[in-house]
Amino acid sequence: xIQRPPPEAAPTPPRTAPSHSGRLSAFLHxxxxxxxxxxxxxxxxxxxxxxxxxLSFTNERLVPRPIPTRFVGFDNYTxxxxxxxxWQAFRNTFYFALLVVPLQLSMSLGSAMLLNGRLxxxxxxxxxxxxxxxxxxxxxxxxxxxxxxxxxxxxxNLIRLFGYQGGYVNWLGDARWAMPSIVLLSAWATFPFxxxxxxxxxxxxxxxxxxxxxxxxxxxxxxxxYITLTGLRNVHVFxxxxxxxxxxxxxxxxxxxxxxxxxxxxxxxxxxxxxxxxSAQRIGYASAIAIIFFLLVATFALLQRALIPND
Amino acid sequence: xxxxxxxxxxxxxxxxxAIVVLVPLSMMFTVSLNPDEAQIQIxxxxxxxxxxxxxxxxxxxxxxxxxxxxxLRYLLNTVxxxxxxxxxxxxxxxxxxxxLAWGQGAYRKLFIGVVIAVYVIPGExxxxxxxxxxxxxxxxxxxxxxxxxxxxxxxxxxxxYQFFTAMPRExxxxxxxxxxxxxxxxxxxALPLSMPVVSTLAILGxxxxxxxxxxxxxxxxxxxxxxxxxxxATYFTSQQAFWGNVMAFAVLMTLPVLVVYLIFQRWFVASxxxxxxxx
Numbered sequence: 253x254i255q256r257p258p259p260e261a262a263p264t265p266p267r268t269a270p271s272h273s274g275r276l277s278a279f280l281h282x283x284x285x286x287x288x289x290x291x292x293x294x295x296x297x298x299x300x301x302x303x304x305x306x307l308s309f310t311n312e313r314l315v316p317r318p319i320p321t322r323f324v325g326f327d328n329y330t331x332x333x334x335x336x337x338x339w340q341a342f343r344n345t346f347y348f349a350l351l352v353v354p355l356q357l358s359m360s361l362g363s364a365m366l367l368n369g370r371l372x373x374x375x376x377x378x379x380x381x382x383x384x385x386x387x388x389x390x391x392x393x394x395x396x397x398x399x400x401x402x403x404x405x406x407x408x409n410l411i412r413l414f415g416y417q418g419g420y421v422n423w424l425g426d427a428r429w430a431m432p433s434i435v436l437l438s439a440w441a442t443f444p445f446x447x448x449x450x451x452x453x454x455x456x457x458x459x460x461x462x463x464x465x466x467x468x469x470x471x472x473x474x475x476x477x478y479i480t481l482t483g484l485r486n487v488h489v490f491x492x493x494x495x496x497x498x499x500x501x502x503x504x505x506x507x508x509x510x511x512x513x514x515x516x517x518x519x520x521x522x523x524x525x526x527x528x529x530x531s532a533q534r535i536g537y538a539s540a541i542a543i544i545f546f547l548l549v550a551t552f553a554l555l556q557r558a559l560i561p562n563d
Numbered sequence: 564x565x566x567x568x569x570x571x572x573x574x575x576x577x578x579x580x581a582i583v584v585l586v587p588l589s590m591m592f593t594v595s596l597n598p599d600e601a602q603i604q605i606x607x608x609x610x611x612x613x614x615x616x617x618x619x620x621x622x623x624x625x626x627x628x629x630x631x632x633x634x635l636r637y638l639l640n641t642v643x644x645x646x647x648x649x650x651x652x653x654x655x656x657x658x659x660x661x662x663l664a665w666g667q668g669a670y671r672k673l674f675i676g677v678v679i680a681v682y683v684i685p686g687e688x689x690x691x692x693x694x695x696x697x698x699x700x701x702x703x704x705x706x707x708x709x710x711x712x713x714x715x716x717x718x719x720x721x722x723x724y725q726f727f728t729a730m731p732r733e734x735x736x737x738x739x740x741x742x743x744x745x746x747x748x749x750x751x752x753a754l755p756l757s758m759p760v761v762s763t764l765a766i767l768g769x770x771x772x773x774x775x776x777x778x779x780x781x782x783x784x785x786x787x788x789x790x791x792x793x794x795x796a797t798y799f800t801s802q803q804a805f806w807g808n809v810m811a812f813a814v815l816m817t818l819p820v821l822v823v824y825l826i827f828q829r830w831f832v833a834s835x836x837x838x839x840x841x842x
Contacts (some may be wrong), residue, residue: 266783278745286663289713292712293678295682297715300692301684304691307695366580371653377581381580382828384584387797387820388773388774390816397799404608405608440583440587449835450842501687506798530781535695538691546684546688559619
């Protein structure tokens with residue numbers, strides 16, 4: 253065992269040149285540090301990724317069957333592109349993103365500006381605003397299921413209070429309303445995340461800019477338009493794209509509340525992929541959907557890298 | 564509008580925001596405390612559904628005593644999976660990032676490139692091949708199937724890498740002169756210094772793992788290994804008419820996260836903020 257020198261002793265003299273055995277041990281150390289992550293990334297990320305690509309050209313099934321798996325070329329892709337259920341899921345996914353992103357962003361920017369401005373009990377309000385972020389998503393779904401009750405749930409009573417005359421809205425059971433209902437729930441569930449990112453962005457805008465603008469006679473709207481929004485440009489790009497990608501991944505809300513219905517109106521790309529690959533066990537066909545989904549997400553992710561200059 | 568009135572606008576808006584957030588949550592608590600299911604059904608859409616007027620723990624007792632849906636077992640499963648992913652993941656990802664930042668190998672540039680590239684792959688498009696792999700090696704319905712695939716994490720490696728490359732070169736040289744190898748420097752100097760990154764990733768990883776749903780849904784078969792998230796969904800589907808019990812289950816599932824949040828709130832906020840800026 254090597255004894256540590258007592259504190260008052262002179263430090264050991266520096267070694268002259270790294271010996272051969274020193275270089276070997278340096279190599280072993282480096283390998284020990286990098287190998288676990290390298291192996292795990294290879295086996296659980298890179299391998300499945302290439303498998304998804306490969307499987308999408310086969311008729312592989314989840315449970316092995318007597319007939320061997322065959323290579324089918326682009327069959328899965330041509331079938332997916334002619335599959336009305338796929339296109340419905342595709343449209344639904346975009347419809348969801350189109351509704352949820354603006355709603356969620358205005359909620360998060362609005363509350364971030366409130367919390368960044370002069371406000372009493374600011375830390376109390378901030379703690380409250382963050383609560384949805386720490387509530388598990390399945391719990392949030394259950395709570396909203398109770399609020400969506402018909403005919404006398406909280407939301408129905410609320411719209412009647414504000415003068416709705418048509419009896420009640422069948423939130424999750426009506427093909428027109430099911431997706432907008434999922435949008436409300438989802439925006440509530442995750443807006444605090446974007447709020448914190450906006451808050452970090454707002455704190456990066458120097459206060460002097462607002463003071464200078466006020467001296468120049470800019471009103472509140474002009475200050476918001478020309479200082480806040482302009483100063484947040486990179487944050488906007490980041491938040492819009494990450495929220496959109498998040499929206500594309502919609503699954504648990506619709507899987508639990510509507511099972512993709514009514515009439516497939518809330519089926520999404522991820523849910524359709526799981527339905528085909530897991531429930532129907534058509535791994536090959538579902539892998540083609542997975543690859544299309546990957547291309548969609550990767551396009552948006554690369555767009556973000558192109559739009560935000562690297563610092 | 565006078566400026567005196569304008570001064571109250573932010574407060575009013577903040578109160579509206581607080582109500583929007585608190586009403587659904589207080590509804591969960593209120594309903595969970597009410598043992599009378601018939602009364603819950605009648606009052607679910609009214610003010611009485613979110614202002615407690617009876618306090619009874621009967622629903623909680625029923626949830627905890629249900630032999631078919633063993634809540635404590637689900638909780639244990641979730642804790643094992645979360646601790647496994649976050650704990651092992653921190654060491655594995657930090658050590659890899661450290662080698663990438665201060666090692667000698669020529670592979671490092673390529674490795675970092677791969678880490679950044681794979682970050683755009685959504686986990687959802689990997690679940691099917693992973694499921695196929697796991698079922699062929701017989702890992703279905705186990706703890707390892709929920710932990711091992713998620714230990715290495717490109718985002719974590721990247722965050723640690725940024726931190727370690729910013730460490731002063733003199734510190735490294737001094738440690739090397741004292742005869743420490745890369746492994747010792749990592750465990751004695753680099754890892755303890757990287758606590759801000761560790762706390763960020765621990766908090767984000769904890770939330771992620773607590774919420775994960777799709778993967779455990781596919782790879783667990785029953786209560787033995789099933790985590791809380793999937794159990795909550797099953798419980799909700801099987802007990803639809805019993806809001807009191809469902810909400811008690813929901814409260815019990817939320818409490819651990821809430822406690823962690825209240826204790827670590829400051830780090831929590833900082834970690835989410837930094838995840839956005841760096842992402």
